[in-house]
Amino acid sequence: MYEDLKGKTALVTGAGKKTGIGYAIAERLCACGCDVVIVDLGRSPERAGPVRTGSREEMETIAADLGKRFGVNASATEADVTDSSSIAALAELLRARCGHVHILINNAGASFGVPADILSYDEAAWIRTVDVNLFSVFRVSRAVLPLMFGQPGAIVNTASRAGKVPPLFNSAYAAAKAGVIMLTKTMAKELAGRDIRVNAICPGQIRTDLEQWRFGLEASFFASTIEEREREMCRTIPQGRIGLPEDAGMLVAFLASEQARYITGQAINLDGGQCMEL
Secondary structure (H helix, E strand, C coil): CCHHHCCCEEEEECCCCCCCHHHHHHHHHHHCCCEEEEEECECCCCCCCCCCCCEHHHHHHHHHHHHHHHCCCEEEEECCCCCHHHHHHHHHHHHHHCCCCCEEEECCCCCCCCCECCCCCCHHHHHHHHHHHHHHHHHHHHHHHHHCCCCCEEEEEECCHHHCCCCCCEHHHHHHHHHHHHHHHHHHHHHHHHCEEEEEEEECCECCHHHHHHHHHHHHHCCCCHHHHHHHHHCCCCCCCCECHHHHHHHHHHHHCHHHCCCCCCEEEECCCCCCCC
């Protein structure tokens, strides 16, 4: 619990389903007393593959539950992070509803067209993956930042271990997340003078529906089982377990709080020790 977060307004993208990291982040911020606006597409994207976004009904249910449980103002709104006009409308809605945004969590992300090597990767799917994961961080940040100026603020971008350690058959996602890490660093330098800190989290294996889909895909490829693929992955993690979405929520709340007031421009691994670089 971070007392300084009470009464602050946070925007969390990609938070419209209970099985994702975005929901865990929104839940933790609400538990700390933040008023939270959760944003998701509100419908299934085209060419989604394994990706599932929060439906409008699910988003509203989540917001109502968070508000009731934690006694905060939690609301839900639809927006397409790949559409500049949609994000401009979101910013105007925030201006009218909240006036000021203290915390921005750029969490929306997805992979399209995978698994595929560089020779077989569909170009439209590659570009769409980069758009959702990287361009959206730029797009949302640029629109929301004017609502953050004038008070200390924090931005946390969801990158990935894949942005540091290349995975097989998912080049667009890896390239996009590496871009998120560098965008985080440049934003941190540019915004330090306005007292806005910018950091990224780099999750490794986190128990979400997308991660379970990945284990299922690997099981089919290696003629194995989902349980065996998970055990194999755990053997590469020093802590010996798959992370939980709540682990991400706790880290983000810390980075948004005054306890992290001297931390900016960092890409923090959240992977049980899987990636240990200098």
